Amino acid sequence: MNDYEVIIGLEVHAELSTNTKIYCNCTTEFGADPNTHCCPICTGMPGTLPVLNEKVVEYAVKAGLAMNCEISRFSKQDRKNYFYPDLPKAYQISQYDLPLCEHGNIEITVGKDKEKYKKNIGITRIHIEEDAGKLIHDAFTGDTLVDLNRCAVPLIEIVSEPDIRSADEAVAYMQTLKSILEYLEVCDCKMQEGSLRCDVNLSVRKRGQKEFGTRTETKNLNSFRAIYNSIEFEIKRQIEVLENGGKIIQETRRFDDVKNIGYAMRTKENADDYRYFPEPDLAPIVLSEEYIEKIKNALPxxxxxxxxxxxxxxxxxxxxxxxxxxxxxxxxxxxxxxxxxxxxxxxxxxxxxxxxxxxxxxxxxxxxxxxxxxxxxxxxxxxxxxxxxxxxxxxxxxxxxxxxxxxxxxxxxxGMTQISDENAIKEMVEKVVSNNPQSVTDYKAGKDRALGFLVGQIMKETKGKANPQIVNKMLIEILNK
Amino acid sequence: MSVSKEEVKHIAVLSKLQLTDQELEKYTSDLSNIVDFANELSNVDVDGTKPTAHILDIKNVFRKDEVQPSYDREEILKNAPSKDAGCVSVPKVVE
Known part of the structure; x- marks a missing residue:
């Protein structure tokens, strides 16, 4: 295993904690009855016109600045085409070649105590996009049910450079991101509700080898444990395939964090298959120096x-x-x-x-x-x-x-007030001393443990309420008389 | 032909279309004609021209982050061919 180097890049999706969806005024609130937070815009009805939520831009710029990114003065949105029932328009509005933020980095701390080290992880880009709906499998009919409440909830996707080298580093990176997003108050970071989740791109190569190995992408991990375990699983799997003379297939995978195993989902479509093109319904985003400066100055x-x-x-x-x-x-x-x-x-x-x-x-x-x-x-x-x-x-x-x-x-x-009254304590100490002559003899013979025993007896008498400093002082005074 | 049969097959897969051999021939030829026609644009010298992000001269069209009531679920599901438990019901998606 040590003959191999592991190369990991993370794509983190964070749902922004805006009040409304990215292109319409439906609420983003979590946990409502299915399809009650929907309108013709977020369900992709023909003839509707999306209008960008101003907070989405502000939150994404905040995140970009906190992660040391360059903020694009000119940015646009694009259509990413794919066919799936959780996406009623059959395209996701995202950003392709002109994302809002690029070229950032964050510092992570990995490990504990003596093995602790710091490392910089590059941030390739942060872009804005819309979330998809939720698919529920109906075990009774065997059909798939579509709930579009989450459809068009705003997301930022934070893409890291392939700088991560282990499961520990990946978890440390995710923890740092979570902490930053929480501080910024741009995402509630409830991983169990899916508002912060990540995809892991992973490949291995023999140490010393220059070119990257073929990578796989494990989708939708929503706990630190799942991230850690899925990476450990995938590293082992890829090395085993290579050691047995096999080839890694570029594919999308899932990880079952109950059974602790990963499995292949579908072979990855090439980037071109998404047929990205500029979104004609949305205007370019042009940010002024003052706008960016104002957000920078207000960062917590x-x-x-x-x-x-x-x-x-x-x-x-x-x-x-x-x-x-x-x-x-x-x-x-x-x-x-x-x-x-x-x-x-x-x-x-x-x-x-x-x-x-x-x-x-x-x-x-x-x-x-x-x-x-x-x-x-x-x-x-x-x-x-x-x-x-x-x-x-x-x-x-x-x-x-x-x-x-x-x-x-x-x-x-x-009645837990500590007894600090010297007279009351003195009385108690004298009582305990006269009841335990053997311990007094032991103490005088130089056995220090006897003192501890006597203190313990006094504390027991007072149900722990006697001031220990005063008890100690008094006891030594009386014993040494 | 500027568009190959393989490409047309690939596009058909992405578009969830099933083509007969006859249709494949026809679309390969038709699409080639369209692409050839559009390719005339490739002859224009665009050195120094900025890519067009939007055809209108507009920027920064935003809305305030203020919640308004959503539609009634009945309205939203009106066009769904099949529904169940307040959801659109579709054939099982295999993963």
């Missing part, structure tokens, strides 16, 4: 810049800063909480350990989590003020995650 802070700021301003380690900024929503949560409690390290720790763990276990996103940034900040303030111990705080955090309650209320309700 991008994840890699935010990461640097988290490191310099909050003194967070690189790993923490990277984890917190990968998702716009996590970063927002972090900043909101820190604005209230002003303890970046504590906020970061709570998010990265307890919150991420609970989100993972319950398979929910931070946006639908019951703990608000404000309540996390309050919890941290309760610890910082010494009202509760950090051990108790963990219990409270779990409860906040369950029911979204304010930590101050939970503390009051359950």
């Amino acid at each position: 802070e991008m994840p890699h810049i935010k990461k640097e700021r988290y490191m310099s301003k909050y003194g967070l380690p690189e790993y923490d800063a990277e984890q917190l900024t990968a998702s716009k929503y996590v970063a927002k949560f972090f900043e909101e909480a820190n604005d209230i409690c002003n303890n970046p390290k504590a906020v970061s720790n709570w998010i990265m350990s307890d919150l991420f763990r609970l989100l993972n276990e319950n398979e929910i996103e931070i946006t639908s989590c019951k703990i608000t940034s404000e309540n996390l900040a309050k919890l941290i303030l309760l610890i910082d003020k010494g009202t509760i111990s950090s051990k108790i705080a963990k219990q409270i955090f779990e409860e906040m995650f369950e029911n979204g309650k304010n930590p101050e209320d939970i503390v009051k309700e359950k």
